[in-house]
Amino acid sequence: MAAPRSTPNRAGRMVVNAAAYAVTVFLLLPTLIIIPMSVGPERFLRFPPAGFSLRWYAEYFRDPDWLAATLFSLEVALLTALCATAIGTMLALALVRGRLPGRGLVELLVVGPVIVPHVALAVAMFLVFERLRLTGTLLGFTMAHTVLALPFVVFTVLAALYRFDAQLERAALSCGAGRFATFRHVTLPLIAPGVVSAALFAFIISFDEPVVSFFISALDRKSLPRKMFEDIDYNISPTLAAVATMLTALTVLALLLGFVLKRAAERRAAARSG
Amino acid sequence: MSRRPPRFLLGGRRFSPAASLALAAPFLLLLLVVFILPLVMLLHESLFVPAPSLGNYAHALEEPVYLRVMLRTLRIAFLVTLLALLLAWPLAWVMSRSRGVGLALLGAAVLLPLWTSVLVRTYAWMVLLQRNGIINQILGQLGLVGQPVRLLYTEGAVVLAMAHVLLPFMVLPLYSALKGIPEDYPRAAQMLGASPWATFREVIWPLCLPGVTSGCLMVFLLALGFFVTPALIGGPQQMMIATLVSQQVRELLDWPFAGALVGILLAFVLVLVLLFRRAVRLDRFVGQA
Amino acid sequence: MRKLEADRSAGSIAIEGLVKRFGRVHAVDGVSLDIRAGEFLALLGPSGSGKTTILMAIAGFEYPDEGRVLLGGEDITWLPPNRRNLGMVFQRYTLFPHMSVLENIAFPLKMRGVGRAEREERARGALRTVRLEQMGERSPAQLSGGQQQRVAIARAIVYRPRVLLMDEPLSALDKNLREEMQIEIKHLQREIGITVVFVTHDQTEALTMADRIAVLDQGRLQQLGAPRELYEAPQTEFVAGFIGETNFWAGAAAAAAAPGEALGVQLDGGVVMPALAASPVPAGGRVRLALRPERLRIVAGGGEGVPARVTEAIYAGNATTLMLETAGGQTLRLRIPAGTGLPEAAAGEAVTLSWQAADARAFAVRS
Numbered sequence: 001m002a003a004p005r006s007t008p009n010r011a012g013r014m015v016v017n018a019a020a021y022a023v024t025v026f027l028l029l030p031t032l033i034i035i036p037m038s039v040g041p042e043r044f045l046r047f048p049p050a051g052f053s054l055r056w057y058a059e060y061f062r063d064p065d066w067l068a069a070t071l072f073s074l075e076v077a078l079l080t081a082l083c084a085t086a087i088g089t090m091l092a093l094a095l096v097r098g099r100l101p102g103r104g105l106v107e108l109l110v111v112g113p114v115i116v117p118h119v120a121l122a123v124a125m126f127l128v129f130e131r132l133r134l135t136g137t138l139l140g141f142t143m144a145h146t147v148l149a150l151p152f153v154v155f156t157v158l159a160a161l162y163r164f165d166a167q168l169e170r171a172a173l174s175c176g177a178g179r180f181a182t183f184r185h186v187t188l189p190l191i192a193p194g195v196v197s198a199a200l201f202a203f204i205i206s207f208d209e210p211v212v213s214f215f216i217s218a219l220d221r222k223s224l225p226r227k228m229f230e231d232i233d234y235n236i237s238p239t240l241a242a243v244a245t246m247l248t249a250l251t252v253l254a255l256l257l258g259f260v261l262k263r264a265a266e267r268r269a270a271a272r273s274g
Numbered sequence: 275m276s277r278r279p280p281r282f283l284l285g286g287r288r289f290s291p292a293a294s295l296a297l298a299a300p301f302l303l304l305l306l307v308v309f310i311l312p313l314v315m316l317l318h319e320s321l322f323v324p325a326p327s328l329g330n331y332a333h334a335l336e337e338p339v340y341l342r343v344m345l346r347t348l349r350i351a352f353l354v355t356l357l358a359l360l361l362a363w364p365l366a367w368v369m370s371r372s373r374g375v376g377l378a379l380l381g382a383a384v385l386l387p388l389w390t391s392v393l394v395r396t397y398a399w400m401v402l403l404q405r406n407g408i409i410n411q412i413l414g415q416l417g418l419v420g421q422p423v424r425l426l427y428t429e430g431a432v433v434l435a436m437a438h439v440l441l442p443f444m445v446l447p448l449y450s451a452l453k454g455i456p457e458d459y460p461r462a463a464q465m466l467g468a469s470p471w472a473t474f475r476e477v478i479w480p481l482c483l484p485g486v487t488s489g490c491l492m493v494f495l496l497a498l499g500f501f502v503t504p505a506l507i508g509g510p511q512q513m514m515i516a517t518l519v520s521q522q523v524r525e526l527l528d529w530p531f532a533g534a535l536v537g538i539l540l541a542f543v544l545v546l547v548l549l550f551r552r553a554v555r556l557d558r559f560v561g562q563a
Numbered sequence: 564m565r566k567l568e569a570d571r572s573a574g575s576i577a578i579e580g581l582v583k584r585f586g587r588v589h590a591v592d593g594v595s596l597d598i599r600a601g602e603f604l605a606l607l608g609p610s611g612s613g614k615t616t617i618l619m620a621i622a623g624f625e626y627p628d629e630g631r632v633l634l635g636g637e638d639i640t641w642l643p644p645n646r647r648n649l650g651m652v653f654q655r656y657t658l659f660p661h662m663s664v665l666e667n668i669a670f671p672l673k674m675r676g677v678g679r680a681e682r683e684e685r686a687r688g689a690l691r692t693v694r695l696e697q698m699g700e701r702s703p704a705q706l707s708g709g710q711q712q713r714v715a716i717a718r719a720i721v722y723r724p725r726v727l728l729m730d731e732p733l734s735a736l737d738k739n740l741r742e743e744m745q746i747e748i749k750h751l752q753r754e755i756g757i758t759v760v761f762v763t764h765d766q767t768e769a770l771t772m773a774d775r776i777a778v779l780d781q782g783r784l785q786q787l788g789a790p791r792e793l794y795e796a797p798q799t800e801f802v803a804g805f806i807g808e809t810n811f812w813a814g815a816a817a818a819a820a821a822p823g824e825a826l827g828v829q830l831d832g833g834v835v836m837p838a839l840a841a842s843p844v845p846a847g848g849r850v851r852l853a854l855r856p857e858r859l860r861i862v863a864g865g866g867e868g869v870p871a872r873v874t875e876a877i878y879a880g881n882a883t884t885l886m887l888e889t890a891g892g893q894t895l896r897l898r899i900p901a902g903t904g905l906p907e908a909a910a911g912e913a914v915t916l917s918w919q920a921a922d923a924r925a926f927a928v929r930s
Contacts, residue, residue, distance in 0.1 A: 012470045016364045016367060016368060017364075017368055019364035019365075020364040020365040020367065020368035020369075020380075021368075023361045023362070023364060023365040023441075024365060024380060024383040026361065026438065027383050027384065027387050027438070027441060027442075028383055028386070028387070030395060030398035030399055030402060030438065031386070031387065031390055031394065031395060031398055033398060033401070033402070033408070034394070034397070034398050034401070037401065044406065086300075087300045087301050087304065088301070090297045090298070090300060090301070091297065091298050091300075091301040093289075093297055094289065094294040094295075094297035094298045095298075097288055097289055098288055098289035098290075098291075098293065098294025098297060098298075099288050099289065099290065099291050099294055100291070100294040100295065100298060101291050101294075101295065106298060106301075106302070109301075109302070109305050109309070112305070112309060113305075113309060115495065115543060115547055116309075116313070116499075116540065116543065117495075117496075117498065117499020117500075117516065117539055117540075117543060118499065118501065119499050119500075119501040119516035119519055119520065119536075119539075120313070120316075120499060120519070120536040120539055120540055121309070121312070121313070122501075123316060123519055123520070123523050123532055123536060124312035124313045124315065124316040124536070125308065125312045126523065127312060127315055127316050127319070127529060128308075128311060128312040128315060143304065143307075143308045144308060146304060146308075147304060147305060147308045147309050150301065150304075150305075204389055208389075208390075208391035208392070208393070210391070210392055210393050210501075210502050211501045211502065214501070214502075214520075215520075215523075215524075225391065225393050228391075228393045228394075228397070229393060229502070229506075232393065232396070232397050232400060232506055233506060236397075236400065236401065236404070240397060241397075241401075244391075244393075244394040244397055244398070247390075247391050247394055248390055248391075248394055251386065251389050251390050251391070252386065254389070255382075255385060255386065255389055
């Protein structure tokens, strides 16, 4: 007897699978559609594009406004990655290895910047920054973005610390290593992949951050997202498609790097238990 | 030899409270100055300027224009959550039953949008939905419409684009919950005579409910205060509370009133978070990249 | 000669009145212990007996609530672990996964400021000691469990500490490898003459390896002695039950007896049998008799003793174990070693049991 081609079970599974892949396309398509459009030659965006041209990329690299905004955002993102990683790693250490008074309150503060809507935070920061003349400054942007990136840094480093076998620190101490030697030679090298991917997260969060940037930018010093926001709002030019494509490429790169780091960390964890 | 144990000591024992506090100090200081202080100052504006009263709040809740904005915000946030749940569930389910390359590809499809700039994704939707945008071009070429339809600045467009932008925040908690259901459970249910639908209703759905709560809460919270997508895709016609706050601050310079709007938004968020405290699980969004 | 004497006493450890509380639980409850230089001492006890806490207090990972730890006469109670100069081998190897085998072994030397060339030479020497000279460049993950544990030992002895602490180091290995490593560690210890404090919950391991064993229960030291002493003359009921197999049988003392004196015991549901008092026993006082299965004998031809019935006979190659039930309902195990020609019995048979006074230890029951 031949097996029936379609059992109710299999039909159901096919429907769910089809839905899942349709959603995947829905997730990716709008972002991917920007790429062919960024290489179209015409002023008005058309799909499919009528030819191939890199003129919108050239336009971006010739425009001092775009370049200034990009450079400023790069500076802010690098500083944010540095500050958020240092501050967040210290806090994660205190949370895992310390006896922190008021621990519950601190944990609440960690999730605070994610739970409070960014628009509320942005307006509040705008209010304070205007009085302190911090709008449009490197310091102001770095402080604001560090606050936004910290929750993700803390959670990433916490995960790395929980994966880390604290017994190794005891082993180092029993070998005669002092507390800082233990941290430098044993703890830090082993949580390094987590710390580096935390820095990556912080960099992307800052570089892509639109809401707070929107409010605390100044007319002459604005971040890349703020510049993009204005351009989208006033004139949708294909230059924007070029910028968006490059930004997406950067994100893919960062994610790939993060993935490689995570694999390295997992291999180490597996090596230890094996 | 002193009887005091050493202060900093990894591994052997925990940091002393003083050392822990020293490690946490930069974090606490920064959040005090750039998180707590600004919010307190803004709320102070709303309560004490021009005079100590709840006038600003009353104004926000009594004026029909503003009330309409708030109701629209709630309605859109609700619709976005519902749409995101419907879209996310099958994807999360298939992800939870795949491994190897298949899982990596699906995971990438979820994580790439999560970490791509919100502006880029919003911009993509604008390009698609414009009057002379791609969707209208296709509709025209197919001869389905005589002239371009208005898609941008409609509530439907806002809901669709926001659901797209927030979808990863629904998929990841759902995936976590579904991955935790052993394959044998649905098999056992079917051996015991349950139909596929009954298996879903009686076994799978109840077991993934924590993930559903967590994802819905996350998406709803983010949708309530969402700024970029509604501002660009909804325009003034479909104004949500975040855009209203921005307008008060940037165009009308009415800080006390903006403070009251933020206060109302915060009250909403805090009540939701307190009600569903267990469902707020941030770790799901970082460990998986 | 004087120098040698000083070196030898440098490896001695004295624990004085150690108390460690975790919340309201007394993990260690007033333990005093003298460990001689060059001795192999096992801390033996069930989980929660406090054996690991004592080891951690010696290592410096736990600080006691009361009491002192002396190393070679010097008080080290509050010294941080990295300044105690002790070697330690952990339960799960704990080799640093980001360093090669050789780097792992050289790590303590690096921490002591030893130069690179000497570091390498001494690390290779330690690797030779544990017979892994070919493995220096490998990463720990590429070694088997037994090899990893040998590397951990090499790392702990490369700086010639006076004392080596071992926290259940063999529990992660399978049975055959464990027995091999027990002998190897014992040899190594004799070879380099180091003091070893070894924590285990496995009594066979303790009996095989240790010069002396400290048996612990519920944070208290039950008995300290050589393996033979513990097995043949347990001082408490706990030790009698924990080390080796034991039948317990309750009864009443026919006469008062001091420890070590013989007495008759009226067994519950049975006859009067001879025993040796392990603790002071008052006349008529309740006692519990501890009987080793292999010291029970079947009397041929129905002589004097305890009548019993064989309920089951289990053949296990090197011995036969009989499960017995007396008329009074007491169940006993009796073991007949193979090849000794002692009388055996089959299931269902009625037999008579007997034993020597020296093989039955009577513990007074605290009331």
